[in-house]
Amino acid sequence: MSAIAKRRERERAQRHQLIITAARELAEAEGWEAVTTRRLAERVEYSQPVLYSHFDGKEAILRAVAVEGFGELAARLRRARLATPEPPQALHAVCRAYLEFATEQPALYQAMFVLPTDVKFAHAETPPPLRAAFDEFVSCFPSDSPRRELFAEVTWSALHGMAALSDSGRIPPNGQTERLDFLVAQIAGTSSGPAAL
Amino acid sequence: MSAIAKRRERERAQRHQLIITAARELAEAEGWEAVTTRRLAERVEYSQPVLYSHFDGKEAILRAVAVEGFGELAARLRRARLATPEPPQALHAVCRAYLEFATEQPALYQAMFVLPTDVKFAHAETPPPLRAAFDEFVSCFPSDSPRRELFAEVTWSALHGMAALSDSGRIPPNGQTERLDFLVAQIAGTSSGPAAL
């Protein structure tokens, strides 16, 4: 490949990322309903068709934003878990990190977990960052338990419920920490469950 | 008011309900993105402007569908709770009823809890059926506990997470009953929580 072709590819990749970032920022600033192809094109200082040379449509842009978010979420959960090696506190830290992520970047969180998507979860073509994020929850439970995945699913579901209902104004956003504390206490602390965590 | 005026009001109320039902059925059959004002108008065999003489816009129709759903959900949860008087089983029954409601009528559930809405939750102008549904969860916990509302919030959040993630294909729909069993076991069965439920 010639040098100029490489340069063009670089520029193209840059623009690709620029579009994703612009969509994300615009959504975070004014909500996803404000992210139209025209406004997005104006923001990246190109015309609309350029968007379609990079993505298969608005849906695909959304997917790209979501996948980027999966990577960041996985990294964040991992950091939280490794920073607190004691298992019970680790679970608590990971859950808190999850909720912080959701509240600090609500639009990104919506793209990942609320808006309709074609991204495959728990599937062969699942984006690795997504699987990695989920595995952080799994890692909070004893490795000898055959029901680790179940525990992780329920924990994740509960957190998602809290995040989603809070963000959409369906439960008061204030009580989040109390709810979090209660949740992990219940998940971590009973003999019928992941005992002696 | 004259008799004919009464008749017209009756017809008007009928049409009002007809629109709500049509929107709900159409959404249940093809998803909310297929519910356009034109298709809805065609389905009720009126022209579009008629919709706007009944509702302030598409959003308002959605709200009406959601409120109708709140009533049905509250009734369903109530039946489930009263059918099983023992407290621990009652919680389990109510939670199962909630998940069944969500899976049997996914579009209705979305209108109530996923789609953006202006409906006020935990507020003065909260629709009574919604408050009633939430109270069914509260009633599953001992009346002397000052943290009943917290327990109910977390339980509801967890259930919503399971329902939402399952419906959008983000967790496999199969394990729902196992997740449900685990969840209520954890919520109901620890000394740090609603002990001896």
Add this chain to the structure above:
DNA sequence: GCAGCATCATAGCAATGCTAGACATTGTGT
């Protein structure tokens, strides 16, 4: 039976996602 009014539909607006074609600008071969 006729004036007046409420009711409804036709037609149209701005904005949306998306695409076809013209237009440059850039790179290539002689």
Add this chain to the structure above:
DNA sequence: ACACAATGTCTAGCATTGCTATGATGCTGC
């Protein structure tokens, strides 16, 4: 160095969306 090809970009437009102003229709009340 110059004409030609190819790549990339924009202008203009289509169909569809939510919503509304205007005009036709039919019923009500005198």
